[in-house]
Amino acid sequence: MGLKVLIVDDDDIAGGLSRDLLKDAGMDAELITNSLKAIDTLREMRPDMAVLDILMPGIDGLSLCHKIKTDPELRFIKVVMVSGKSFEADKQRARQYGADLFIEKPYNIESFASQIAEVGGRKDKTAETPAAPASVPQMKSGADAALQIAIYGARGIPGQKTPTSSAYGLKTSCVTIDAGDRKFIFDAGTGIVQLGAELALSGAKEIFLFLTHFHPDHTRGLGEFQPLHTAGCSIHISAGKEPDRPLQDLVTEALEATLPAGASVEAEIQLHELFEQVYEVCPGVNLTSFYANHPGTTLGFVVQANDRKVVFCPDSELYGEGATALQDYDDRLARIAQGADLIIHDGRYTAEDYRTIKNSGHSSFVSAVHMAGKAGAKRLLIFHMDSQYPDDVLDRMGVEAARVAAERGYKLEVALAREGLKIGV
Ligand SMILES: [Zn+2]
Structure with a gap:
């Protein structure tokens, strides 16, 4: 079965294009245009990935990304941010909030689906890294402490x-x-x-x-x-x-x-x-x-x-x-x-x-x-x-x-x- 992807974009033309490109590439893609419904939809749908527009009324894409990546149940969903804004600060913030990829709009129709597929196929780095704890970190005392x-x-x-x-x-x-x-x-x-x-x-x-x-x-x-x-x-x-x-x-x-x-x-x-x-x-x-x-x-x-x-x-x-x-x-x-x-x-x-x-x-x-x-x-x-x-x-x-x-x-x-x-x- 193909990757399951939820696209959240308030612009139904741009969002629709994303959805069609991903469907053509064999993915199971859905679009919602109301960002306020995104978290509930993610919980029901449990997709592999979420593609989020940054500028949206309701809740913006960066806040949504942060919510996903700090939610114990949702944080394993890969997040791709798409934006017409290409400010370095936005890209940095997207990374800081845990986004897996940042794609600038307008995107390259040829490569869009393959970029998404690549992130979707990537093994979860955070799940593999031993330094990333699943439990609340605690600090222990050093024995030779000065x-x-x-x-x-x-x-x-x-x-x-x-x-x-x-x-x-x-x-x-x-x-x-x-x-x-x-x-x-x-x-x-x-x-x-x-x-x-x-x-x-x-x-x-x-x-x-x-x-x-x-x-x-x-x-x-x-x-x-x-x-x-x-x-x-x-x-x-x-x-x-x-x-x-x-x-x-x-x-x-x-x-x-x-x-x-x-x-x-x-x-x-x-x-x-x-x-x-x-x-x-x-x-x-x-x-x-x-x-x-x-x-x-x-x-x-x-x-x-x-x-x-x-x-x-x-x-x-x-x-x-x-x-x-x-x-x-x-x-x-x-x-x-x-x-x-x-x-x-x-x-x-x-x-x-x-x-x-x-x-x-x-x-x-x-x-x-x-x-x-x-x-x-x-x-x-x-x-x-x-x-x-x-x-x-x-x-x-x-x-x-x-x-x-x-x-x-x-x-x-x-x-x-x-x-x-x-x-x-
Ligand atoms: Zn003070």
Whole structure:
């Protein structure tokens, strides 16, 4: 039996021509002109291939391609994009969304059917590549680790549609990096409360806390951080130097907003204002702070010790493959992160949602994969996932991230961050 093909094209003349050419070549081809019915039709028909026009009312071909390639049941359908637009950005996006072939209109009547047949006959690359997982990717700890990383909170601020529970956790930004015998804490989101309880139990007397910025999801746990209420404890808080406000004001404000009623600060607090530069935070451990693309003064950090390198950049908008010539942040960050053993980076949105929420200071997880891939990083933990995403959406993001990395040939292990995760590099 010939290949089964569904053509989705709002133009019934062009679509009809495609259908007739494929039928003449012995394929079982059908045409629908209403793109909104495409997903339902694909589920019923289960074709080998879908031929999608890019510009269509209802749902455009690229979104449709993305939907197909991220749907566990439909993603094995080969997708051919056809378009009268031949912009390189559209072709790139089609590839990014997993399209198997891009054909420009008007197409060559002689070769159209054979091009389609060739893609249809091609064995599924993603099904064969061992690096492309069918299950949600997880990250394991390295045995000879020089740096130990632990995730205490990985999400953005809760919203109206936040689920009541999640295997990824719902606490906001807090990560620790242990280097030698010293623990460095990054961000004081709600995840820091649990960490504070552990530190109090262990009797820690000197605490090093680095804040990327003062948005509430990064400071909300500060007032309930137990060492803060422990006399004899010394807490170093470091954050970026604001042009117009001393760090003292920002910390006081964050404490006022988060201290439980009746609680007081008993620890000694020392403040350090950071610039974009390298600091030797203890012998053999360097910390580099750099400005991230996010509203206000927001830092990202690089921790380096024993030839290992970890990047923490939780709030950061990458422009992705649609970047203009002036938007060179992705490249700048890839240079900073060059060769990192682990990058923990903002991947708040699905690629679909990002297209409608650009310029909010957060990234699509797909852009994070490309940045980490270009940086030649070994591992990427996608971080600061939108708190309103339920676990099935996050699971799909993880699978899709690993698929993108494998398809592009990045030697990158990728997973979503989750509370309780510990990794050594
Ligand atoms: Zn923020």
